[in-house]
Amino acid sequence: MTIIITAFERSPDGGKGLARDTRVRWALEEVGQPYEVRLVSFRAMKEPAHRALQPFGQIPTYEEGDLALFETGAIVLHIAERHAGLLPVDANARARAITWMFAAVNTVEPPILELATARLLEGDKSWTKERLPLVEERVRNRLDQLSTRLGDADWLDGAFSAGDLMMVSVLLRLRSSGILDEYPNLAAYVARGESRPAYKRAFDAQLAVNTGKLPTG
Amino acid sequence: MTIIITAFERSPDGGKGLARDTRVRWALEEVGQPYEVRLVSFRAMKEPAHRALQPFGQIPTYEEGDLALFETGAIVLHIAERHAGLLPVDANARARAITWMFAAVNTVEPPILELATARLLEGDKSWTKERLPLVEERVRNRLDQLSTRLGDADWLDGAFSAGDLMMVSVLLRLRSSGILDEYPNLAAYVARGESRPAYKRAFDAQLAVNTGKLPTG
Numbered sequence: 001m002t003i004i005i006t007a008f009e010r011s012p013d014g015g016k017g018l019a020r021d022t023r024v025r026w027a028l029e030e031v032g033q034p035y036e037v038r039l040v041s042f043r044a045m046k047e048p049a050h051r052a053l054q055p056f057g058q059i060p061t062y063e064e065g066d067l068a069l070f071e072t073g074a075i076v077l078h079i080a081e082r083h084a085g086l087l088p089v090d091a092n093a094r095a096r097a098i099t100w101m102f103a104a105v106n107t108v109e110p111p112i113l114e115l116a117t118a119r120l121l122e123g124d125k126s127w128t129k130e131r132l133p134l135v136e137e138r139v140r141n142r143l144d145q146l147s148t149r150l151g152d153a154d155w156l157d158g159a160f161s162a163g164d165l166m167m168v169s170v171l172l173r174l175r176s177s178g179i180l181d182e183y184p185n186l187a188a189y190v191a192r193g194e195s196r197p198a199y200k201r202a203f204d205a206q207l208a209v210n211t212g213k214l215p216t217g
Numbered sequence: 218m219t220i221i222i223t224a225f226e227r228s229p230d231g232g233k234g235l236a237r238d239t240r241v242r243w244a245l246e247e248v249g250q251p252y253e254v255r256l257v258s259f260r261a262m263k264e265p266a267h268r269a270l271q272p273f274g275q276i277p278t279y280e281e282g283d284l285a286l287f288e289t290g291a292i293v294l295h296i297a298e299r300h301a302g303l304l305p306v307d308a309n310a311r312a313r314a315i316t317w318m319f320a321a322v323n324t325v326e327p328p329i330l331e332l333a334t335a336r337l338l339e340g341d342k343s344w345t346k347e348r349l350p351l352v353e354e355r356v357r358n359r360l361d362q363l364s365t366r367l368g369d370a371d372w373l374d375g376a377f378s379a380g381d382l383m384m385v386s387v388l389l390r391l392r393s394s395g396i397l398d399e400y401p402n403l404a405a406y407v408a409r410g411e412s413r414p415a416y417k418r419a420f421d422a423q424l425a426v427n428t429g430k431l432p433t434g
Binding site: 051055056057058067069070071072073074075077078092095096099100101102103105106107109110113114117121122125126130131134138142145146148149 | 284312322330334366
């Protein structure tokens with residue numbers, strides 16, 4: 001059955017790979033599943049047809065036969081459960097990998113989203129210059145803890161998993177802030193994720209959409 | 218095998234049920250699994266023994282034999298996957314219920330957390346009075362969308378599921394702000410969740426810890 005995902009017709013990041021379709025593309029590349037992409041304009045994202053698929057007017061969505069899903073984490077988990085390559089076979093290790101997926105989106109990403117909001121949506125406000133260091137400290141607090149846990153391991157719990165895919169994707173949003181580079185083991189962890197062939201294919205595919213060029217890989 | 222979760226020795230909310238152990242207690246009550254609770258002080262949460270279980274120094278955690286998990290969403294999903302009562306049997310409906318779990322923690326909760334942060338951690342800052350309406354608007358934006366999707370249904374997708382358990386729990390954090398009451402269908406949805414016997418047992422159990430009284434249920 002054909003898998004169809006949605007992505008921005010024109011990503012706000014211009015193709016840096018930070019739009020969430022990259023996470024889904026990456027998961028599909030890791031498990032070797034082909035997919036098609038339907039591009040959605042900002043206007044179309046707010047219209048009823050897209051809202052029926054994605055009630056919050058965002059991308060990505062995932063369609064496969066009569067199944068329609070939204071929420072990146074849920075889509076990645078769905079892919080990981082149905083195809084080998086993103087979750088361990090051992091039941092306990094599998095539950096721990098899923099724990100890291102939730103840790104990525106519910107513990108590490110919220111302060112990172114708040115930093116993005118402070119910069120993008122409140123960048124012109126009188127308080128932002130004074131407030132930003134507080135927000136950055138909340139991000140650092142989480143990164144301190146994550147860095148301690150990761151230590152000198154390659155991945156968060158054994159082999160690369162959907163938990164790492166989500167955590168690397170969340171941390172990538174920090175690169176432009178410079179904060180990630182304060183944590184050499186986390187910066188190396190992110191680089192390790194980016195160097196995976198599946199990530200590269202996913203990144204190139206979203207870049208091709210945003211530059212209007214076909215991937216060269 | 219005995220299930221052991223952790224909870225605050227003394228919850229910051231004094232027993233209003235907003236600490237995340239309530240979500241796990243609720244899930245365990247829905248599926249009829251007994252559990253034990255190990256209470257953790259704020260000091261102990263920062264120490265290596267607890268950090269080995271929960272790298273971010275939070276509660277709850279979940280131990281069952283040689284399995285140790287953290288992250289509320291992952292724990293609730295683990296419980297829902299192993300016991301009937303929180304996920305539909307049909308594979309597509311099950312994937313959609315999990316979608317709502319991720320929507321709760323990664324789409325709806327982040328602006329609600331930001332509002333809590335603005336009030337609790339930045340309540341004394343010069344900018345907070347002027348900034349709060351902006352943060353509240355971001356919360357309302359999400360609730361508008363969620364309210365539209367829910368419509369006059371009882372639950373988000375068919376029968377009550379782990380997705381509703383997580384969404385109701387996230388929305389409960391808004392009650393003191395008054396914002397929830399601006400959306401009668403969402404307020405009724407939350408009340409519907411709170412009226413479930415399993416929620417009441419979970420709420421009473423956490424309240425008993427925080428008042429030092431045994432549950433009367």
